[in-house]
Amino acid sequence: xxxxxxxxxxxxxxxxxxxxxxxxxxxxxxxAWFAExxxxxxxxxxxxxxxxxxxxxxxxxxxxxxxxxxxxRDGGGGGTMAxxxxxxxxxxxxxxxxxxxxxxSEEFRGRIPGAxxxxxxxxxxxxxxxHPRSPLVPIAHMNTRxxxxxxxxxxxxxxxxxxxxxxxxTARFHAAFQAACDKHGDDFYPRFKKWxxxxxxxxxxxxxxxxxxxxxxxxxxxxxxxxxxxxxDVGSAFVQVYPDIARDKMNLPWxxxxxxxxxxxxxxxVEFNLLYDRGTIFGLKTGGHVEAILMSLPPDVAWP
Numbered sequence: 691x692x693x694x695x696x697x698x699x700x701x702x703x704x705x706x707x708x709x710x711x712x713x714x715x716x717x718x719x720x721x722a723w724f725a726e727x728x729x730x731x732x733x734x735x736x737x738x739x740x741x742x743x744x745x746x747x748x749x750x751x752x753x754x755x756x757x758x759x760x761x762x763r764d765g766g767g768g769g770t771m772a773x774x775x776x777x778x779x780x781x782x783x784x785x786x787x788x789x790x791x792x793x794x795s796e797e798f799r800g801r802i803p804g805a806x807x808x809x810x811x812x813x814x815x816x817x818x819x820x821h822p823r824s825p826l827v828p829i830a831h832m833n834t835r836x837x838x839x840x841x842x843x844x845x846x847x848x849x850x851x852x853x854x855x856x857x858x859x860t861a862r863f864h865a866a867f868q869a870a871c872d873k874h875g876d877d878f879y880p881r882f883k884k885w886x887x888x889x890x891x892x893x894x895x896x897x898x899x900x901x902x903x904x905x906x907x908x909x910x911x912x913x914x915x916x917x918x919x920x921x922x923d924v925g926s927a928f929v930q931v932y933p934d935i936a937r938d939k940m941n942l943p944w945x946x947x948x949x950x951x952x953x954x955x956x957x958x959x960v961e962f963n964l965l966y967d968r969g970t971i972f973g974l975k976t977g978g979h980v981e982a983i984l985m986s987l988p989p990d991v992a993w994p
Contacts, residue, residue: 716836716914716918717812717814717836717838719918720814720836720918721789721814723918723922723925724787724814724815724816724834725787725816727816727834727922727925727926727929728770728772728785728786728787728816730929731785731818731928731929731933732756732772732774732785734929734933735756735774735779735780735783735785735820735933735936736753736754736755736756736774737933738779738780738933738936738937738940739753739754739755739774739777739778739779739780740753741937742778742779742940742941743941744778745941745943747823747824747943747944751776751777751778751823752777752778753777753778754774754775754776754777754778754780755774756772756773756774756783756785757772757773757774757775758770758771758772759771759773761979761981761982763790763792763977763978763979764977765790765791765792765793765976765977766790766791766792767788767789767790767791767792768788768789768790768979769786769787769788769789769790769978769979769982770786770787770788771784771786771979771981771982771985772784772785772786772787773785773786773985775989777823778823779822779823779824779827779936779940780820780821780822780823781821781822781823781988781989781990782820782821782988782989783818783819783820783821784817784818784819784820784985784986785816785817785818786816786817786818786982786985787814787815787816787817788813788814788815788817788978788979788982789812789813789814790812790813790814790976790978791810791811791812791813792810792811792976792977793809793810793811794809794811794975794976795809795975796809797975798975798976802837802839803839803841803843803908804839804840804841805839805840807839807840808839808840810839811837811838811839811976812837812838813835813836813837813838813972813976814835814836815833815834815835815836815846816833816834816835816925817832817833817835817969817985817986818830818831818832818833818848818928819831819985819986820932820936821956821988821989822936822940824939824940824942824944825853825854825944825948825949825951825952826853826854826939826942826944826948827935827936827939827940828850828851828852828853828859828900828935828936829850829851829852829853829900829955829956829959829988830848830849830850830851830928830932831848831849831851831986832846832847832848832849832924832925832928832932833845833846833847833848833969834846834847834921834922834924834925836918836921841910842910842914843907843908843909843910843917844906844909844910844917844918844920844921845906845907845908845909846905846906846921846924846925847867847882847885847886847903847904847905847906847924848867848903848904848924848927848928848932849886849890849899849900849901849902849903849904849905850863850900850901850902850903850932850935851899851900851901851955851958851959852900852901853948853951853952853955854948854951855901859935860901860902862931862935863901863903863931863932863935864883864902864903866927866928866930866931867879867882867883867903867904867924867927867928868883869927870920870923870924870926870927871904871920871924873920873923874916874919874920874923878906878920879904881906882904882905882906883902883903883904885904885905885906885907886902886903886904886905887902889905890902890905890962892958892961892962892966894961894965895958895961897958899958899959899962904924907968909921950992953990953991953992954992954993954994956988956990956991956992957991957992957993959986959987959988960987960988960991963986963987967986969983970983970984970986
């Protein structure tokens with residue numbers, strides 16, 4: 691377990707399964723907010739689709755809308771996939787929400803804080819992955835979640851994966867998350883930025899997946915309202931900054947060589963998500979909806 695996770699969880703005695711800390715009201719509020727964030731982001735991305743100029747490179751594609759598909763989990767709970775496909779700005783964008791509950795398998799419970807003592811769990815969250823049509827618009831990821839075992843915590847973050855990194859764009863993205871972090875703790879941004887750099891790393895290639903952002907997990911300070919507010923600010927920061935970054939570049943022309951470079955970069959995305967991503971592993975190990983879990987995979991990929 692990452693050292694930061696241990697510090698965040700701490701030694702606060704809890705038993706969220708019986709509702710003494712993360713009460714049903716907390717779960718309902720978190721679940722409702724994840725859905726609200728989904729709606730806000732889908733609306734902003736659809737606005738970009740509507741506003742994009744028709745050019746030779748995207749003329750065959752009309753502005754697209756998100757299509758929503760609900761699913762149920764056999765062990766308890768379910769979720770809704772919201773996926774935009776073959777749009778003028780985005781080849782594929784997914785903004786999924788889920789609320790699931792049940793018991794961890796004996797194989798998996800040792801990897802989740804508090805699950806050895808009692809294998810029951812509850813988890814809700816929103817998960818976002820955006821694959822633009824233009825190779826000049828960066829790939830993006832964001833998620834926020836709340837998990838309850840015999841302990842309880844929040845996790846999440848967002849990161850940017852440009853094909854062609856731009857220092858000003860990177861600084862703009864990071865500044866949005868730093869502003870969200872600084873409202874809650876002087877050490878939040880440097881700590882969670884470092885965590886992101888270490889987490890979104892491809893050890894077999896010796897490179898980061900992108901230009902970073904923030905990442906946090908097992909975040910519990912002992913104050914549910916404060917931790918929930920922080921998680922809300924993280925999600926809202928992404929909803930504000932990423933569509934603005936995409937708008938700045940969505941009408942710029944690109945070359946076939948740049949498009950091929952995007953396909954190769956997407957390959958790095960596939961490698962990380964299938965080999966290392968905790969969210970992917972958690973979803974598959976807890977009987978989640980396979981299509982929703984693998985929504986993060988891009989529609990067109992290449993390996994050199």
